[in-house]
Amino acid sequence: MSELPIEVQSLIDIQENPFVLIGPDYRILAANQAYCDAYGVNRKGIVGMRCYEVSHHSPVPCHLNGEHCPHQQVITSGQSQQVLHTHYDRSNRAEHVRIKGYPIRTSSGRLCVGELISRIAHSADIDCEEIRMVGRSPAFLACVDNLTRVAESEASILLYGESGVGKELAAQYIHKRSARKDRPYLAVNCASIPEGLFETELFGHEKGAFTGSVGSKQGLFELANGGTLFLDEVGEIPLSMQAKLLRVLETGEFRRVGGKSTLRADVRIVAATNRDLLEMVDRGAFRQDLYYRIAGIDITLPPLRERRLDIPALAEMFLRRIGEDAKRSYRLTQEAIDELVLYDFPGNVRELRNILQKGAVLSEDGVLTPDLLSLENHGSARCVPAMMSIKGPDERAGTISEMEATHIAELLQRYNGHRRTVADVLGISERTLYRKLNQYGLHAIAGGRR
Numbered sequence: 001m002s003e004l005p006i007e008v009q010s011l012i013d014i015q016e017n018p019f020v021l022i023g024p025d026y027r028i029l030a031a032n033q034a035y036c037d038a039y040g041v042n043r044k045g046i047v048g049m050r051c052y053e054v055s056h057h058s059p060v061p062c063h064l065n066g067e068h069c070p071h072q073q074v075i076t077s078g079q080s081q082q083v084l085h086t087h088y089d090r091s092n093r094a095e096h097v098r099i100k101g102y103p104i105r106t107s108s109g110r111l112c113v114g115e116l117i118s119r120i121a122h123s124a125d126i127d128c129e130e131i132r133m134v135g136r137s138p139a140f141l142a143c144v145d146n147l148t149r150v151a152e153s154e155a156s157i158l159l160y161g162e163s164g165v166g167k168e169l170a171a172q173y174i175h176k177r178s179a180r181k182d183r184p185y186l187a188v189n190c191a192s193i194p195e196g197l198f199e200t201e202l203f204g205h206e207k208g209a210f211t212g213s214v215g216s217k218q219g220l221f222e223l224a225n226g227g228t229l230f231l232d233e234v235g236e237i238p239l240s241m242q243a244k245l246l247r248v249l250e251t252g253e254f255r256r257v258g259g260k261s262t263l264r265a266d267v268r269i270v271a272a273t274n275r276d277l278l279e280m281v282d283r284g285a286f287r288q289d290l291y292y293r294i295a296g297i298d299i300t301l302p303p304l305r306e307r308r309l310d311i312p313a314l315a316e317m318f319l320r321r322i323g324e325d326a327k328r329s330y331r332l333t334q335e336a337i338d339e340l341v342l343y344d345f346p347g348n349v350r351e352l353r354n355i356l357q358k359g360a361v362l363s364e365d366g367v368l369t370p371d372l373l374s375l376e377n378h379g380s381a382r383c384v385p386a387m388m389s390i391k392g393p394d395e396r397a398g399t400i401s402e403m404e405a406t407h408i409a410e411l412l413q414r415y416n417g418h419r420r421t422v423a424d425v426l427g428i429s430e431r432t433l434y435r436k437l438n439q440y441g442l443h444a445i446a447g448g449r450r
Helices: 006-014 033-039 051-055 070-077 138-151 167-176 195-203 239-251 277-283 288-294 308-326 334-342 348-362 393-414 419-426 430-440
Strands: 019-022 028-031 081-088 094-105 111-122 157-160 185-189 228-232 268-273 297-300
Touching: 006 019, 019 033, 070 081, 070 094, 070 111, 081 138, 094 138, 111 138, 138 167, 138 297, 157 167, 167 185, 167 228, 167 268, 195 239, 239 288, 277 288, 308 334, 308 348, 334 348, 393 419, 393 430, 419 430
Parallel strands: 157 268, 157 297, 185 228, 228 268
Antiparallel strands: 019 028, 019 111, 081 094, 094 111
């Protein structure tokens, strides 16, 4: 501490967000009160502790657990770096954070790292009754960061993603993080509404508007006034209804079916689809003006096969939920975990949950083995070499690196060696990807394409 310039200590103390100064050996030199409060340590006791022990509750640096380490990157490059991370707060709850690492030299010339930490979300923030968004893979953290950013705007949002990736959960997260969080959130699956009932479902109807309407009814736009309306499977909205939906989105005005009064509603739209809406526009199956109205900002949610690092944690979470309902405990054998990580999951997170539910029913002792998962019956190819596995904590570093190398190689082949595209998919910078290509000897697959 004696070599710490007073101006550096002052810089640390005036930061509102958690800020920590770390030496080249990962040991903490100083931290502000916000950092100590976040991780449940005092300012004197924290000095000398290793950063990954405090924020990750881990015995090894985060880059040895498959994450991007800002400390390592700053020390190696001597330049500022920004990464997305999963930390654990003082209550051992996972929280997703954005870290900006800065190179700082002490009075003796040692290169240290100053880390400014901005919380994106606690895991509890991305939770609903049935499922939680869990993960620490680069693709997952980049997605949560994007959702957090767009939630603060008032723009309409279009969520793209395969079936089962968690689009409704993402929509709920956007609402909870928006200025409308204290107002209603309503969701409707557009594919489940018969075409003849679409208008009354969205706008309501008056008594006697049609045969059988014995009373008036509020529609979804009235009920969601001031809040958020989630239109799932928006590509299934009948063409005949699209013009009416466009009008209410543009003006905020509508009438109930059979009504004469013009009503108004202030509703933010979050829509979702697994279809190519622009291709539908080209075919005349979806209005172009409606597309641009709902796609103010579009976000693609990654499929589970692009975030394999998250599968063990997701499986543990699902089994815990299943066990709570059944009032018994369940666990996966290591061989079963290896099988799940190798599996391609065409049905994504929803399929993972269904596989585990079936396995739990078949298990007599609460232990789920590969034969109980019956993955061969799901008809999906495995795209990770069979030699790869996830072992116990003492072997985790090597096998995680092996998995990361395999995943990067797979993406390079899928995108014809284009490094920029692969970096975007992984949620990392092209410079970081370049270092990983060197680390894993993958430049031949990249082929020099950017």
